[in-house]
Amino acid sequence: MEPVESNSFVATDLSVSRRAFLKRTVGVLSGLVSAALAIPLIGTVIGPSFRAKRAKWVQVGDIGSLALGQPVNLKFPFKTEDAYLRETVIHNVWVIKHSSTEVTVYSPICPHLGCHYDWHPTQSEFICPCHGSVYAIDGKVLGGPAPRPLDTLPTRLEKEELFVEWEMFKVGIPEKIPE
Amino acid sequence: MPSGIVHWINERWPLNTVIRWSLDEEMPGGAGFAYVFGSSVLLIFLLQVVTGVWQLLYFVPTVDRGYDSLNYMRTEIPFGWLIHGLHYWGASAMIVLVGLHLSQAFIWGAYKHPRQLTWLIGVAQLLITLALGFTGPVLSWDERGYWEVEVGSGFAGLVPYLGSIARRLLQGGASLGQMTLSRFFFLHIAVLPGILIALIALHLVAFRHSGISGPWNEAKRKRIGYFWPDQVFLDALVITSIFVILAGLAAYIRAPFSGPLDLMQTFYVPKPEWYFLFLYQSLKAFPGRLEPVGTIGIPLIVILLLIFLPFIDRSPERNPIRRPVAMICYLIFVTWVITMAITGHFSKPGANVAATKAAAVVEPQTIPLSPVGPSSQISESSKRGAQLLNSLGCIGCHRVNGTGGVIGPELSPDVVRGKSPQWLTIQIRDPKAHYPNSIMPSFSSLSDGQINDIVDFLLTLAQGKQVPSGRAVAGPTLAPSPMPPSGPARVKVLGPQAPPGPASYIIGNVDLGEYLFKQNCEQCHGIEGKDKVQNPGSADGRVPPLNPIDPTLSDKEAQTFVNKIDPYIQHGSIPAGPNPVLHMLPFGDSKSLTQQMIANVEAYVLHLNGANRAQLVHPGMKPHLFFWLVVIVFGCAFGGFWVWKGRAR
Numbered sequence: 001m002e003p004v005e006s007n008s009f010v011a012t013d014l015s016v017s018r019r020a021f022l023k024r025t026v027g028v029l030s031g032l033v034s035a036a037l038a039i040p041l042i043g044t045v046i047g048p049s050f051r052a053k054r055a056k057w058v059q060v061g062d063i064g065s066l067a068l069g070q071p072v073n074l075k076f077p078f079k080t081e082d083a084y085l086r087e088t089v090i091h092n093v094w095v096i097k098h099s100s101t102e103v104t105v106y107s108p109i110c111p112h113l114g115c116h117y118d119w120h121p122t123q124s125e126f127i128c129p130c131h132g133s134v135y136a137i138d139g140k141v142l143g144g145p146a147p148r149p150l151d152t153l154p155t156r157l158e159k160e161e162l163f164v165e166w167e168m169f170k171v172g173i174p175e176k177i178p179e
Numbered sequence: 180m181p182s183g184i185v186h187w188i189n190e191r192w193p194l195n196t197v198i199r200w201s202l203d204e205e206m207p208g209g210a211g212f213a214y215v216f217g218s219s220v221l222l223i224f225l226l227q228v229v230t231g232v233w234q235l236l237y238f239v240p241t242v243d244r245g246y247d248s249l250n251y252m253r254t255e256i257p258f259g260w261l262i263h264g265l266h267y268w269g270a271s272a273m274i275v276l277v278g279l280h281l282s283q284a285f286i287w288g289a290y291k292h293p294r295q296l297t298w299l300i301g302v303a304q305l306l307i308t309l310a311l312g313f314t315g316p317v318l319s320w321d322e323r324g325y326w327e328v329e330v331g332s333g334f335a336g337l338v339p340y341l342g343s344i345a346r347r348l349l350q351g352g353a354s355l356g357q358m359t360l361s362r363f364f365f366l367h368i369a370v371l372p373g374i375l376i377a378l379i380a381l382h383l384v385a386f387r388h389s390g391i392s393g394p395w396n397e398a399k400r401k402r403i404g405y406f407w408p409d410q411v412f413l414d415a416l417v418i419t420s421i422f423v424i425l426a427g428l429a430a431y432i433r434a435p436f437s438g439p440l441d442l443m444q445t446f447y448v449p450k451p452e453w454y455f456l457f458l459y460q461s462l463k464a465f466p467g468r469l470e471p472v473g474t475i476g477i478p479l480i481v482i483l484l485l486i487f488l489p490f491i492d493r494s495p496e497r498n499p500i501r502r503p504v505a506m507i508c509y510l511i512f513v514t515w516v517i518t519m520a521i522t523g524h525f526s527k528p529g530a531n532v533a534a535t536k537a538a539a540v541v542e543p544q545t546i547p548l549s550p551v552g553p554s555s556q557i558s559e560s561s562k563r564g565a566q567l568l569n570s571l572g573c574i575g576c577h578r579v580n581g582t583g584g585v586i587g588p589e590l591s592p593d594v595v596r597g598k599s600p601q602w603l604t605i606q607i608r609d610p611k612a613h614y615p616n617s618i619m620p621s622f623s624s625l626s627d628g629q630i631n632d633i634v635d636f637l638l639t640l641a642q643g644k645q646v647p648s649g650r651a652v653a654g655p656t657l658a659p660s661p662m663p664p665s666g667p668a669r670v671k672v673l674g675p676q677a678p679p680g681p682a683s684y685i686i687g688n689v690d691l692g693e694y695l696f697k698q699n700c701e702q703c704h705g706i707e708g709k710d711k712v713q714n715p716g717s718a719d720g721r722v723p724p725l726n727p728i729d730p731t732l733s734d735k736e737a738q739t740f741v742n743k744i745d746p747y748i749q750h751g752s753i754p755a756g757p758n759p760v761l762h763m764l765p766f767g768d769s770k771s772l773t774q775q776m777i778a779n780v781e782a783y784v785l786h787l788n789g790a791n792r793a794q795l796v797h798p799g800m801k802p803h804l805f806f807w808l809v810v811i812v813f814g815c816a817f818g819g820f821w822v823w824k825g826r827a828r
Binding site: 019021022023025026028029030032033036037039040041043044045046047048079083084085086 | 261
């Protein structure tokens with residue numbers, strides 16, 4: 001028996017095209033709602049993934065008492081900003097004082113694969129314990145797998161107080177590119 | 180090709196059978212808008228699951244990180260505001276739709292034979308939905324969420340005999356804390372949704388087994404409609420409209436930032452979510468020992484009535500007109516819920532009228548004169564002294580007769596008694612003579628006459644009975660802060676070059692900040708920070724205004740703005756000038772204000788300057804833009820269908 005189709009909301013005599021109309025409408029509306037929701041869902045998953053890390057100027061310390069021409073490892077408190085976390089960690093940099101107005105500061109991170117290297121005064125060399133990269137006092141690579149010289153960091157001196165722009169660079173490549 | 184794949188699947192999995200079972204349903208009486216609510220609830224629940232799970236990308240359920248991680252998502256993640264907003268408004272939508280669905284089932288008599296089991300499962304689903312609505316807001320662990328669970332677990336404690344056990348289980352310990360948050364998280368994201376999904380499956384199977392109850396009028400039942408596509412079409416229209424409404428709500432009315440939890444402050448007025456307001460208001464009829472009747476008894480009776488409804492009302496009659504008792508009970512219930520909810524929303528709770536009035540209009544504090552005797556016994560000099568204590572801002576730091584700040588010692592009779600007029604004079608003119616580390620400003624520029632008046636007032640105080648410091652007539656006072664117990668705070672003013680403190684990255688609440696500002700800041704910075712307070716001895720002669728604030732301190736980025744003003748509040752500041760009487764006190768370092776209080780004050784100061792502490796830093800797309808995009812797209816779709824429908828005739 002033919003069912004008597006009825007829906008006074010959409011009444012037409014052409015039952016086939018009516019069903020097609022209803023199905024098409026449901027399909028389109030579902031698709032649109034899904035697309036509208038997809039935008040924020042994808043947006044939130046991508047989230048902060050591609051944000052550049054901002055460089056920060058930090059106060060490192062007083063260089064007044066430092067000997068000239070000798071690399072010194074200076075430690076300083078650093079306020080990290082990790083999403084919504086704020087933590088004070090201890091960072092360090094290698095500082096070479098040339099005069100009371102001129103310094104060179106190296107990032108302590110080996111450009112090979114990211115280990116922390118050390119200064120060996122007896123050999124007058126920076127040596128990285130992980131894979132044996134060796135650097136001269138001016139940062140040039142003397143040996144080992146390091147792809148580029150030591151990364152210098154921008155500095156600023158206010159009287160004898162040293163400020164450094166802390167930044168991290170990509171490891172393992174010959175170019176010095178910020179992370 | 181697709182048909183080949185479908186065929187391959189069908190040989191191995193009953194795909195077509197499942198699809199047919201889902202979609203092929205005969206509906207006696209045809210499809211109708213009355214039947215959309217069930218599907219709507221289901222689809223909104225799906226939205227809640229998706230937006231809820233999505234928030235797990237950012238939210239961490241710990242008491243120290245919960246609030247901050249949620250706010251980070253809401254302000255710094257693209258579309259975080261939208262996901263959270265949809266979830267927040269979706270919860271309200273789900274409860275409204277559940278109510279409508281229940282109403283439709285009740286009015287159509289769809290609980291009667293043979294649909295009793297469908298109804299029972301539905302009641303269980305209702306309770307789980309309300310439980311989800313209760314556990315959800317707690318997770319943000321802000322003022323609103325915390326007090327919700329505090330009150331809720333208090334209710335649990337009122338259950339006779341099992342109360343203390345129930346309360347301990349709910350709290351996860353003797354008091355609220357991490358264990359509470361963890362178990363509410365466990366319930367809200369896993370257990371309750373899991374149970375609800377199972378119940379939904381059972382409900383759908385039971386419902387399909389009996390079919391829709393349909394019209395009670397035999398003639399109307401002769402027309403047949405089909406679930407697919409007739410009813411699904413109506414469902415799609417309704418769901419789409421609900422989605423557009425939710426998008427608008429999420430875009431234009433953000434879920435509130437009720438402020439970080441701070442157990443020290445006592446002036447937040449907790450109220451439950453709107454869907455529990457009817458309970459909240461009804462409880463006021465059951466004070467004292469009757470309380471369990473209201474909290475446990477009444478809801479229990481309502482739930483039992485719902486459960487036993489199909490067995491109490493066994494008559495097969497489904498026409499509402501022929502079921503006057505049922506309809507009247509329904510109307511009474513609905514009226515009760517709505518009236519109580521509206522009353523509860525507008526109620527202003529308070530221990531007494533004075534406190535309530537004061538909470539509504541917080542005026543700058545003034546000291547009432549000492550209650551030693553009738554005011555005629557108090558000398559004119561004393562009265563002038565009391566006025567000076569107000570106008571010079573002394574009560575900004577010192578509590579007198581129950582009114583004032585808590586940075587310095589309270590000027591109670593016990594403290595002042597035994598001090599000679601000479602001692603008091605020196606203390607006012609040069610506090611460091613007595614206390615070298617004092618942060619009390621030296622009021623050396625006051626005239627002898629003024630000093631005399633103040634000393635007279637203090638001596639009058641000394642003669643008085645001890646005034647209990649408590650809720651003063653002038654307004655609710657700050658809860659005592661964890662201060663060094665006696666003497667002026669020996670806290671050095673480090674100045675604004677010291678770094679911002681933890682308050683700088685907590686998003687505070689503007690209203691709480693306004694209240695705190697009136698208590699602690701107005702004496703020096705003026706009403707609403709608009710200045711006009713003198714600072715003799717400073718370079719420019721006055722306290723800097725905060726509204727508008729010095730342009731070098733403000734910034735269009737909320738976080739930068741806060742980072743600039745926070746050091747002043749944390750570490751204090753001494754203004755330039757030969758001998759400033761007033762200086763900014765180190766509220767953070769001296770612990771006179773908690774970090775949460777400072778965060779609230781900062782939110783208010785930003786608000787005064789037209790900035791929003793809860794600014795959308797990375798919205799992804801501006802909210803109103805997203806909403807109008809949705810409206811235009813769906814408007815075009817609806818318009819297109821309307822035209823197409825016209826042409827199809």
